[in-house]
Amino acid sequence: MASVKISNLKKEYGPVQVLHSLDLEVADGDFVVLLGPSGCGKSTLLRMIAGLEPITAGDVFFDDRRVNDIHAKDRNIAMVFQNYALYAHMSVRKNMAFSMRLKKIDKKIIDEKVEWAASILGLEPYLDRLPKELSGGQRQRVAMGRAIVRDPDVFLFDEPLSNLDAKLRVQMRTEIKDLHQRLKTTTVYVTHDQIEAMTMADEVVIMRDGVIEQAGSPMDIYDNPGNLFVAQFIGSPGMNIVECQVSEANGKLCATKGDLQLPLPSNANVINGQTIYYGIRPEHLQATRQASLAASDSNDKSITGVVRVVEPTGPEIHIYSKLDNQDVCSISRDRVLWAPGEDIHFIPDVEHVHLFDGDTKLAI
Amino acid sequence: MNGFAAKNVLRYVLSITIVCIFIFPIAWFALTSIKPVSAVFNKDEVVVFDFKPTFENYQVTVLGGKKADTESGSSIGMGTSGSGAYDGRGSIVSSLIVAISSTFMATLISLLAAYALSRLNFRGSQGYMQWILSQRFLPPIAIIIPLVFIFRDLGLRDTHFGLVIAHTLINIPIALLILKSFFDDVPIEIDQAAMIDGATRFQCFYMVVVPMIKGGIAATAVLCFIFSWTEFLLSLFLTSSIRTIPVKITTFVTSTGSEWGYISALGTAAIVPGFIFILLVQNHLVRGLTMGAVKD
Structure with a gap:
């Protein structure tokens, strides 16, 4: 096992700069997830760690070893690809044994290792089958088996679950996390699925356009997004964002947009007239039918919208409404039936409001 | 008979016809190789199949046998260098x-x-x-x-x-x-x-x-x-x-x-x-x- 350190890493394809001076440290045994929208450079970063992509500038270290010029085959890493990349002409057993066969490891040890990996991944009955005779989830497990038999210093996953159906994805997510807890191998995992990132990671690294926007523990990122992009990207349904002005009403500062008046947290570091983005997560926006209740909690003016779409998910109901021409989502755990077209009043949980500067888009 | 079965029959008939068309030249060629010269050059009628097939053409071209003087000795296209010229084994x-x-x-x-x-x-x-x-x-x-x-x-x-x-x-x-x-x-x-x-x-x-x-x-x-x-x-x-x-x-x-018999045999x-x-x-x-x- 090893820690991974990336310092000042750059990647250019001709005139196009894909990664801009990245710095990142992955502690030994950590599970780090690189998260970002398509094209943000997260896979490129992973492939540079793997040694599959040349480095334009900067360094990659495994512990204290600089690996820039070390070939992928000599980096002692294991990688699981999005499309599994199994050797189609080899049985499951041979797929898993391949790396050890190349190292000319004793056949008995190879067999033991393969059996061990198969028992962890539940692949024992399939060892002599060809990949084409397996289901998607089983193939994914073979790809993981191929990775774990090697005792790699670093595990790299490149969107390994994105080809699986929803149910299997959830199951494999748990299995990968369980595997990591057992093996404690340093892991770098790339995904664009924030649920995967949130559920699995010790640390989430959010990337956009070749830049790291924020890195931290999943809960920390969720509770304290550092900028507007992270705030919008993390969370499903996403955070409600309203661009507004700070103004004074009834002797108190509040955020206004047209007729809309939104209460600010007591410790908000804003000045009158400042343009801000007002963000609140759907679960912190309580919906009610009683206008009076809503009004008494805010600055005497109720926040009223019209219900547009109601999505029951089982444990909760997602209510999408129009609020002064703005789409707003709120989550209700009450079994209250809302009908489209109905008036809806909101009580924002003021202490969970996120404010971002109008210019820099950084958290205030 | 329902439409599906009729379609199937039609499909078979069509494919067999097409196969026949394509295989005809090869079949004719192969048949020629086992016909005696008299049948190949019969001017009066087309001999599709001669009931006295001969393997002489193969014997000469593939097995290197001696070229037998046929019936009247009027072999068409006499080889200038003897029967060895028709031995295709080396080829x-x-x-x-x-x-x-x-x-x-x-x-x-x-x-x-x-x-x-x-x-x-x-x-x-x-x-x-x-x-x-x-x-x-x-x-x-x-x-x-x-x-x-x-x-x-x-x-x-x-x-x-x-x-x-x-x-x-x-x-x-x-x-x-x-x-x-x-x-x-x-x-x-x-x-x-x-x-x-x-x-x-x-x-x-x-x-x-x-x-x-x-x-x-x-x-x-x-x-x-x-x-x-x-x-x-x-x-x-x-x-x-x-x-x-x-x-x-x-x-x-x-x-x-042209030695059609030998050509077709080889x-x-x-x-x-x-x-x-x-x-x-x-x-x-x-x-x-x-x-x-x-x-x-």
Whole structure:
């Protein structure tokens, strides 16, 4: 096992700069997830760690070893690809044994290792089958088996679950996390699925356009997004964002947009007239039918919208409404039936409001 | 009878008809090879099948038997150099040597080149493919005269080795094109997975990627073999004592007539090796061997 350190890493394809001076440290045994929208450079970063992509500038270290010029085959890493990349002409057993066969490891040890990996991944009955005779989830497990038999210093996953159906994805997510807890191998995992990132990671690294926007523990990122992009990207349904002005009403500062008046947290570091983005997560926006209740909690003016779409998910109901021409989502755990077209009043949980500067888009 | 069954019957009738049309010339050719001369040249009626089949044509051309003086001794197209001129055994051996060797060489060279073109980025790798293909744009007759002189000066003319080189060169562009498309079908992640597993580029080539395109290699080999087996022009110009089957057959057309019996016998016999070769590799002639490697 090893820690991974990336310092000042750059990647250019001709005139196009894909990664801009990245710095990142992955502690030994950590599970780090690189998260970002398509094209943000997260896979490129992973492939540079793997040694599959040349480095334009900067360094990659495994512990204290600089690996820039070390070939992928000599980096002692294991990688699981999005499309599994199994050797189609080899049985499951041979797929898993391949790396050890190349190292000319004793056949008995190879067999033991393969059996061990198969028992962890539940692949024992399939060892002599060809990949084409397996289901998607089983193939994914073979790809993981191929990775774990090697005792790699670093595990790299490149969107390994994105080809699986929803149910299997959830199951494999748990299995990968369980595997990591057992093996404690340093892991770098790339995904664009924030649920995967949130559920699995010790640390989430959010990337956009070749830049790291924020890195931290999943809960920390969720509770304290550092900028507007992270705030919008993390969370499903996403955070409600309203661009507004700070103004004074009834002797108190509040955020206004047209007729809309939104209460600010007591410790908000804003000045009158400042343009801000007002963000609140759907679960912190309580919906009610009683206008009076809503009004008494805010600055005497109720926040009223019209219900547009109601999505029951089982444990909760997602209510999408129009609020002064703005789409707003709120989550209700009450079994209250809302009908489209109905008036809806909101009580924002003021202490969970996120404010971002109008210019820099950084958290205030 | 419902519509579905009628459609099925119609489909069978149609396919049988088409097969008959295509197989007719070959069948007629094969039938001619076992007809006595009298039946081949019967001017009064068309003899579809002679009930006294003769294997003399095969005996002479394939087994090297003596040319029997037929009935009145009026053999059509008398061989100027005796019955030995119709012995096709040497030609069969020559054709086998040339076809098998050139198929092997063309496939091997193209395999390495196609992998490089498919996987490695090097300066001009795009134009390279066009350049290789352009070698086939010229009609062979246009290059045959210089080729004859070059081969003569190199001492390669009228040698098996020379002909193998010529056939290999002609086969490489097409083999390369086909194999490259098969390599392109194998996702690059397979190579990368193998390399991360510790394989060198060459190990990755022969242990992982090549076995995955066995079907494509077989198809390419079949095409190369058939080309070389039936190639006429180069063989005619580059050899004089070595005679491959197509060249040998033309010598059966002489100034005094055409030995249709011998032509058809050697021609029919020539179908057999190609047929056997295809039977041997046809198990591999399935695409989709990469199935299961990646999520489709």
